[in-house]
Amino acid sequence: MITNTNKFNSKRSNEIKSFSSEVFNFIKNHKQDGLLLEGNLKYFSSKRLIVISNVKIDTLSAIDYIVGCDNIYILQYANYDDTYRAYIHYVQDPSIISVEPDMVIELDKPQLSKQPKLSLHESELIHSWGFEYIKSKEAFDYILQNKTVDGLPQMVVGVIDDGVETGNPIFKNRLLNAYSFVGESPNPYKSDMGHGAKVCSVLMENTLENVKIISYKIFSERETTLSILRLAEMQAEFDGVDFINSSYGMFVKFESRLHKALHIASAGNVKCNTPQYPAACDGVISVAGITPNGVLSDTSTYGDWVTVAAPSENIKLPSIYGLNEYIDFSGTSCAAPFVTAICAMIKTQHPNLNNEQIKQVLYNSCDTADVPVKYGIVNMFNALSYLDNITQPEAIKRTVDFTPKDPEPALV
Secondary structure: OOOOOOOOEEEOOOOOOOOOHHHHHHHHHOOOOOOOOOOOOOOOOOOEEEEEEOOOOOOOOOOEEEEOOOOEEEEEOOOHHHHHHHHHHHHOOOOEEEEEEOOEEEEOOOEOOOOOOOOOOOOOOOOOHHHHHOOHHHHHHHHOOOOOHHHOOOEEEEEEEOOOOOOOHHHOOOEEEEEEOOOOOOOOOOOOOOHHHHHHHHHHHOOOOOEEEEEEEOOOOOEEEHHHHHHHHHHHHHHOOOEEEEOEEEOOOOOOOOOOOEEEEEOOOOOOOOOOEOOOOOOOEEEEEEOOOOOEOOOOOOOOOOOEEEEOOOEEEEOOOOOOOEEEEEOHHHHHHHHHHHHHHHHHHOOOOOHHHHHHHHHHOOEOOOOOOOOEEOOHHHHHHHHHHOOOHHHHHHHOOOOOOOOOOOOO
16 A cells, blocks of 8 residues: 655555555655666556556546656556556546556576685685686786776766665665665665675676765565666666676566666576566667586576676575675576676776667677677677777777767657
C-alpha cells in the first residue's frame, strides 16, 4: 500500500509494489526536458504501465498509481485486459510523451565458491587473474609515467545493481553516493546479496583512485521492475555519471534510456546466442566471459551481437564481509566491470574522447582470439597506449572518428 504523504499523489490500494521514499522524492522533483521512446506493445505481465505526459491524464481503470509533478505516472491495473486497453488508449493520445509496460528484470546469479581466508595485509596484495590478464598493472604504470593520481581527472561510474556496502573500508574514498529505489529497510543501500558490492570490487581493483562510484540499488532480491530501472537511469543521467555498469539482464527486449553515459552490460550466463537486454540495446557495450585460458566460459552467452569478452571465472576479490577474506566471483556479471574499468581508464588518459571514440579505442585494441564475440578480448594496456602508438594523422582519422557528433537527445 502507498503511504499517504504530501510528497506525491496516490490512489490507495494493496496492489502496487512497495517503492522506497527516494522513488517518490525523485518523481516529485523530476523535471522533463526531452522525449522518451515509445514503449513495447507485447509485454503486460506486471499489469503496470509507465506513462509520461504533457498534461494530467485520465488513469482509466487503474486500481493504484503514483504521479509526479511533471506528470510521470506508474499505473497499476487489476488484470491483463485492462492494462492492454489502457496501453492502446495512451499510445493513441497525442498528449502522451511515452508509455511502456513495466516488466520484471532478473539479476544474474553469480557462481560463488568458498576460499581460504587470506589477509589483505600480506607483503603483496593478491590480485585476481583477471587483473593480470587484462594488464591492469602495466596500464597503471603507463598512465602514471609523468602524472600522479591526484592530477588525474575524476571519472564517475554508476553501478545499477543490488546496492553496495556503504560502511565497508574497502569502499573508502571511492564511493561518492548511494541511492535505493526499492523498499525501505534499516540499511536501504546495502548490497543484500553481495552482487553489487562484488561488481564494485572488480571496478576498484582495475582502476586508479580517480575513478569514483555511485551506487543505484534497484534489486532487493533477484528481481526488479522496469519502472524502478527507469527511475535509476534517470537519476544517473541527472547525476552526470560518465559510465554505467549493468550486470543484469532479460531475454525480453526493452530500450536503454541512457543517452549521456557510456553503458556497459553483461551478456548473460546462459550458453546461447540469444540476445539479452540491456546488453543487446543499441549503443551498449555487451560483455561475454572467458576462462584463464582465453576461451569462452561454459556459462557465458555469446554471439555476433556481443561486442567484447573479459575475465569471468573465479575472480578472487576482497570479501565484502571483512578485510581478512577473499571470495571468488564468476559469471558475466564480473566480466562487465572489467570492461567498464578499461573504459574509465581510457577516458582518464584521453578525457576529450566522446563515447563513440572510447568504444572505437576499446574495440580496436582488443586481443584477437577464438571467442565468438564481435571484436575480441579486452586489454587495458593496449587500450591506453593505442592512440599514442598511432603516429600518422591519416591512421588516426581512419581508425578513430573525431568528427563532432550531433547533440544527443536529452532524457526526460
